[in-house]
Amino acid sequence: MSSTHLEKRTPALIPLTTVAPELHVASLIVHARPQALAAVKDWLWRQPGVEVSAESEQGKLVVVMESEHAQPILDLIDATQVLAGVINAALVYHEVIAADEEIAAHEEEV
Numbered sequence: 315m316s317s318t319h320l321e322k323r324t325p326a327l328i329p330l331t332t333v334a335p336e337l338h339v340a341s342l343i344v345h346a347r348p349q350a351l352a353a354v355k356d357w358l359w360r361q362p363g364v365e366v367s368a369e370s371e372q373g374k375l376v377v378v379m380e381s382e383h384a385q386p387i388l389d390l391i392d393a394t395q396v397l398a399g400v401i402n403a404a405l406v407y408h409e410v411i412a413a414d415e416e417i418a419a420h421e422e423e424v
Contacts, residue, residue: 337380340387341367341407342394344375350399351375357397361390373401384408 346354351373358364358377363386368376377394379387387408394403 335382335413337382337411337413338384338387339407339409339411340379340381340405342377342379342391342403343406344377344394344403345401346373346375347399347401348373354394354397354399358394362386364390384410 344354344358348371351369355366355369355375358366358375361379363380365378366375367378379390381387387405391403391405394400
């Protein structure tokens with residue numbers, strides 16, 4: 315054998331999906347001026363992990379966010395509160411779901 319022979323190795327197993335250690339689910343109430351409602355909704359929809367679940371003509375929005383960490387939720391609240399046309403943004407619900415609970419729940423669904 316020559317000195318340039320390469321050793322054949324078994325590739326390391328890499329999981330196809332990685333599970334976050336926990337999932338943070340939060341709900342916010344955002345109150346915007348009615349004339350700014352469309353712009354505020356558009357901005358919220360462009361944020362990662364954010365969904366606008368309900369709205370009223372008076373400018374009230376129910377916003378749901380999922381994240382692997384709490385900090386993005388806090389950052390969303392801070393950024394929303396200073397957004398033009400927003401009167402207030404407040405956290406109304408926050409739950410932390412451990413990865414093992416999330417996996418068990420998913421297995422029950424299947």
